[in-house]
Amino acid sequence: xxxxxxxxxxxxxxxxxxxxxxxxxxxxxxxxxxxxxxxxxxxxxxxxxxxxxxxxxxxxxxxxxxxxxxxxxxxxxxxxxxxxxxxxxxxxxxxxxxxxxxxxxxxxxxxxxxxxxxxx
Numbered sequence: 001x002x003x004x005x006x007x008x009x010x011x012x013x014x015x016x017x018x019x020x021x022x023x024x025x026x027x028x029x030x031x032x033x034x035x036x037x038x039x040x041x042x043x044x045x046x047x048x049x050x051x052x053x054x055x056x057x058x059x060x061x062x063x064x065x066x067x068x069x070x071x072x073x074x075x076x077x078x079x080x081x082x083x084x085x086x087x088x089x090x091x092x093x094x095x096x097x098x099x100x101x102x103x104x105x106x107x108x109x110x111x112x113x114x115x116x117x118x119x120x
Contacts (some may be wrong), residue, residue, distance in 0.1 A: 001031050001075055004108060006055050009046040020094075025087065027104065034071055035063050078104045 005028040011018035023029055023039045032042050037059075049055045060068065081100035083091055091107075092098050098107045 001027060001108075002056060002059065003052060004028065004112070005031055005042070006046055006052050009043050012043060013047055025090070027087075027108075031071070034067075035059055037062070076103075076105060080104060080107065 005023065008018060008021050008023050008028055010016055011021060012023070023032065023042070029039065032039060037045075045058050046055055049058065063071075079100065080088065080091060080098045080102050083104075091104075095107050095111055
């Protein structure tokens with residue numbers, strides 16, 4: 001989820017174009033909240049970092065490694081049906097009718113794949 005959130009942040013920086021994407025509300029905002037970061041703080045980190053590896057290192061320094069493991073495991077198991085009602089509705093609309101039993105990660109990977117194919 002972090003690489004996707006970094007991409008969104010880059011698009012929000014001057015000269016970027018986020019299109020239909022945003023950090024909040026959504027899973028990116030949830031991730032930042034779990035890391036103890038506001039969107040504004042994250043944008044500064046992304047702006048100043050040389051690359052995504054530096055962003056990841058900064059985040060890892062702020063979050064307990066065990067917490068990272070828990071968050072990663074949660075994201076790998078999270079299904080569309082597990083989202084809160086308001087987020088569920090927005091997610092399904094945004095992601096072409098994602099099904100309740102689908103893993104969020106699979107839906108997001110398919111979304112990214114579709115965006116890349118559209119660019120080519």
